Amino acid sequence: MTGYPVLPEGIAYGGDYNPEQWPEEVWREDVRLMREAGVNLVSLGIFNWSQIEPAEGVHDFDRLDRIIDLLDAAGVHVDLATPTSSPPAWFRRAHPGARLVDREGRVIAGGSRHSFCPSSPEYAAASERIAAELAARYAAHPAVVMWHVHNEYGWANARCYCETSAEAFRDWLRERHGDVAALNAAWGTAFWGLTYGSFEEVEPPRLAPVGLLTALQLDYARFSVDAHIANFRRERDAIRRFGDLPVTTNFMIPNCEPMDYWRWADEVDVVSNDHYLDAGRADGHIELAMAADLTRSVAGGRPWMLMEHSTGAVNWQPRNLAKRPGEMRRNSLAHVARGSDSVLFFQWRASRHGAEKFHSAMLPHAGTGSELWGDVVALGADLRALAGVRGSRVEAEVALVWDWEAYWALELEWRPSVDLRFRERVEAYYEALWREHVTVDFVHPRADLSAYRLVVAPSSYLLTEAAGKNLRRYVEGGGHLVVSYFSGIVDENDTIHPGAHPGALRDVLGLSVEEFHPLPENGTVGVGAASVDAGTDADTDTDAGSGNAGLGGRGHDGIAGRTNGRIWSERVRLAGARAVGVFTGGPDAGHPAVTRHELGAGTAWYVATALDPSPDAASGLDPLPPPVPEAGGGDLRTLLRAVLDRAGVSRPRDLPDSLELVRRGRHLFLLNHGDEPVTVAGVNGTGLLDGAEHAGSATVPAGGVAVVELAGNT
Numbered sequence: 001m002t003g004y005p006v007l008p009e010g011i012a013y014g015g016d017y018n019p020e021q022w023p024e025e026v027w028r029e030d031v032r033l034m035r036e037a038g039v040n041l042v043s044l045g046i047f048n049w050s051q052i053e054p055a056e057g058v059h060d061f062d063r064l065d066r067i068i069d070l071l072d073a074a075g076v077h078v079d080l081a082t083p084t085s086s087p088p089a090w091f092r093r094a095h096p097g098a099r100l101v102d103r104e105g106r107v108i109a110g111g112s113r114h115s116f117c118p119s120s121p122e123y124a125a126a127s128e129r130i131a132a133e134l135a136a137r138y139a140a141h142p143a144v145v146m147w148h149v150h151n152e153y154g155w156a157n158a159r160c161y162c163e164t165s166a167e168a169f170r171d172w173l174r175e176r177h178g179d180v181a182a183l184n185a186a187w188g189t190a191f192w193g194l195t196y197g198s199f200e201e202v203e204p205p206r207l208a209p210v211g212l213l214t215a216l217q218l219d220y221a222r223f224s225v226d227a228h229i230a231n232f233r234r235e236r237d238a239i240r241r242f243g244d245l246p247v248t249t250n251f252m253i254p255n256c257e258p259m260d261y262w263r264w265a266d267e268v269d270v271v272s273n274d275h276y277l278d279a280g281r282a283d284g285h286i287e288l289a290m291a292a293d294l295t296r297s298v299a300g301g302r303p304w305m306l307m308e309h310s311t312g313a314v315n316w317q318p319r320n321l322a323k324r325p326g327e328m329r330r331n332s333l334a335h336v337a338r339g340s341d342s343v344l345f346f347q348w349r350a351s352r353h354g355a356e357k358f359h360s361a362m363l364p365h366a367g368t369g370s371e372l373w374g375d376v377v378a379l380g381a382d383l384r385a386l387a388g389v390r391g392s393r394v395e396a397e398v399a400l401v402w403d404w405e406a407y408w409a410l411e412l413e414w415r416p417s418v419d420l421r422f423r424e425r426v427e428a429y430y431e432a433l434w435r436e437h438v439t440v441d442f443v444h445p446r447a448d449l450s451a452y453r454l455v456v457a458p459s460s461y462l463l464t465e466a467a468g469k470n471l472r473r474y475v476e477g478g479g480h481l482v483v484s485y486f487s488g489i490v491d492e493n494d495t496i497h498p499g500a501h502p503g504a505l506r507d508v509l510g511l512s513v514e515e516f517h518p519l520p521e522n523g524t525v526g527v528g529a530a531s532v533d534a535g536t537d538a539d540t541d542t543d544a545g546s547g548n549a550g551l552g553g554r555g556h557d558g559i560a561g562r563t564n565g566r567i568w569s570e571r572v573r574l575a576g577a578r579a580v581g582v583f584t585g586g587p588d589a590g591h592p593a594v595t596r597h598e599l600g601a602g603t604a605w606y607v608a609t610a611l612d613p614s615p616d617a618a619s620g621l622d623p624l625p626p627p628v629p630e631a632g633g634g635d636l637r638t639l640l641r642a643v644l645d646r647a648g649v650s651r652p653r654d655l656p657d658s659l660e661l662v663r664r665g666r667h668l669f670l671l672n673h674g675d676e677p678v679t680v681a682g683v684n685g686t687g688l689l690d691g692a693e694h695a696g697s698a699t700v701p702a703g704g705v706a707v708v709e710l711a712g713n714t
C-alpha cells in the first residue's frame with residue numbers, strides 16, 4: 001500500500017465536483033466559494049468519459065486541463081477519477097456484447113451508469129486505455145494528489161448473467177475446483193441428480209425453478225466479486241506505470257451486500273467509503289457508527305476516507321427527509337471520530353439535470369444565502385480545528401464477527417425462517433454495545449482475535465472448520481465469546497457440518513442443538529433465569545428450568561431475569577456448558593436459552609433466541625436490577641453488560657443512550673444526539689472546537705459536539 005495521500009494536510013474536506021455539468025463561467029464562482037468554505041480536496045472526472053473520449057480513440061482533455069489548473073491555482077487538491085463506471089454511448093453501440101444481462105436474461109439498456117458486463121473483454125480494454133491516458137497526462141500535475149478508480153463497484157451491475165460471464169465463470173471454476181468431480185463433491189450435486197459431466201454444462205444461477213443449488217449461487221457471488229476486482233486491478237496497474245500516488249475506489253460499506261470488502265481491502269492504497277443516512281430510521285446515527293466502524297476495520301485500523309455522504313436529503317429513498325439542524329455536523333464528525341481523515345460529500349454544487357437533481361449538495365439550489373451553506377462553511381472551520389486528529393487511531397476491546405460470505409449464504413432461499421437476516425442480528429448486538437458506550441471493531445472469523453477481550457458472532461451461519469477452530473483457540477487462550485443462534489451450521493459450500501448443530505461451534509460452546517423451532521410471525525417466547533446448579537449434561541438439561549426459573553422467578557444469584565425472545569427458539573442439549581437462562585414458554589419451555597461454557601482460560605456464551613433489546617415496559621414487568629456476571633435472564637443489553645463485566649471491558653458508566661463517546665488517539669469525541677445537555681465526568685483537556693478548558697468534566701449541549709484533546713497521560 002502507498003497509504004493515505006500526503007496532501008491535503010489535516011482533514012480533507014470537499015466532495016465530488018462535476019464541472020462538466022456547468023458552463024465555464026460558473027467554474028470561477030465554484031472555486032471562489034470552495035475557498036470560502038475551506039474545501040481542500042475534490043473528486044474530479046467521475047462521469048466525464050464521454051467528454052474526454054467523445055469517440056473511440058479520440059481524446060479531448062482541454063476542459064479538464066483548464067479546470068485542474070484553476071483548482072490548482074486556488075489551492076484545491078484533486079482526487080482524479082477514472083470515469084469507467086459510466087461508459088459512453090458510443091461504447092455500447094460499438095460493443096453490444098458488453099451490455100449487462102440480468103438474471104432473467106434481459107439485456108439492460110443504457111441511459112444510466114453501470115450498464116456493462118464486468119467480464120466483458122471489450123470493457124476491460126477500453127477502461128484500461130482511458131485510465132492509462134489520464135495517468136500519462138496528469139500523474140505529475142501538482143494538483144493531483146491521488147487517484148479514484150471507477151465509482152461504487154457493484155452498485156447496479158454486481159452480477160451479470162450473459163454468455164461472456166458464463167464462460168468466465170467456467171474458467172473461474174476450473175481454477176477453484178480443479179476438475180468437475182471436485183466441483184460435484186463440493187456442491188453436493190448428487191442431490192436431485194444435478195451432477196455435471198463437464199464444466200461446459202455449468203450455467204450461471206439464472207432464473208430457475210425454486211431450489212437452485214445454493215453452492216452454485218455462492219460460487220457465482222465469489223466469481224462476480226473477483227471480476228470487479230480484476231477490473232480495478234487493471235486500471236490501478238495502468239495508473240501505477242506513471243507514478244506512485246495513492247489509488248482508491250469508493251466502497252459502499254456495509255450497504256453493497258454483493259461486494260466482499262475483506263477481499264477488496266488489500267487492493268487499495270487507502271480505504272474509502274460512501275455512506276448515506278437512512279432518513280427513515282430513528283437510530284440512523286447508530287447505523288452510521290456501525291458503518292464507520294466496519295470501514296475502519298476493513299482498513300485494518302488505519303485512517304480511512306469518507307468519500308461521499310450528504311449535506312441533507314438524498315434522492316433515492318422512499319421519503320427523502322432533510323437532515324435536522326446540527327445533524328450534518330454530527331454525522332460528519334462521527335465519521336471522523338471513528339477513523340476517517342476526510343469529510344467529503346456528493347456533491348459540491350446541486351445538479352439541475354438528471355436523476356440526482358433533488359440530491360442535496362454543499363452548494364444547494366438555494367445558494368449562499370441558505371442555512372445549509374452557512375453550515376457547510378462552519379463545518380470547514382471545525383475540520384481545520386481538528387487537523388491534529390489526522391493519522392490517529394481508534395482502539396477497541398470488543399469485536400463483532402462480520403463475513404460477507406455468511407451474509408450471502410444466510411439469505412439464500414429455503415432457510416428455516418424468513419426472519420433470519422444477517423444484518424438484523426448484527427445490528428441488534430451492535431446497538432446494544434453502542435448504547436453501552438463500547439467501541440467496536442469488526443473482524444473476519446479467521447482473523448487474529450487475540451487483541452480483544454470480547455468477540456461476538458451474531459450471524460455466523462456459514463463458518464468454515466478453520467474459522468471454528470480459530471474461535472476455539474481464542475476462548476481457550478482467555479477470550480470471551482458470545483454466539484447467537486443459527487451459527488456454525490454450514491461450511492464454505494453451504495454444506496451442513498457433520499453431526500449435530502452447531503457443527504463448527506459444538507465444542508467451543510459445549511452444547512448441541514437437536515431441533516430448530518422458529519417462531520411464527522410476531523411470535524414471542526418467554527425467557528427467565530435458570531435455577532440453582534442447572535445441569536451440564538445432555539441428560540439433565542430438561543430440568544434446567546425447574547424450581548424458580550419461571551417468569552419472574554429468581555436464580556441462585558438473586559437476579560430477577562425475565563424477558564421475551566423473538567424470531568427463534570431451539571432445543572439445546574448441554575455437553576459441558578451450563579444453562580444460565582431458560583425458555584419459560586413455547587416449544588422449548590424448560591430448556592436452555594442462554595448458556596455459558598468455561599473452556600481453557602476463557603468463556604463462550606450462547607444465546608438461542610433474539611432477546612428483547614431492552615426491558616419491555618408494556619409488559620408490566622419490573623425493570624431488571626443491575627446485572628452480575630452470573631445473570632442469565634434479562635434483555636440483550638443486560639446480558640451483554642454482564643458479559644462485558646466478566647470480560648473486563650472498560651467503558652464509561654451512567655451516561656445516557658443519546659451520548660456517543662469515542663476516543664481516537666488523544667482526542668475524545670462527544671456527540672449528543674439528544675434534546676438535553678449531557679455532562680461527562682472525568683474529562684480533562686482542551687476543547688478543540690470551542691477552546692474551552694475542561695477540568696474534570698465536559699458538558700455537551702443538546703444536539704452538539706465536543707472534541708477534547710486530553711491532557712497529560714489521560
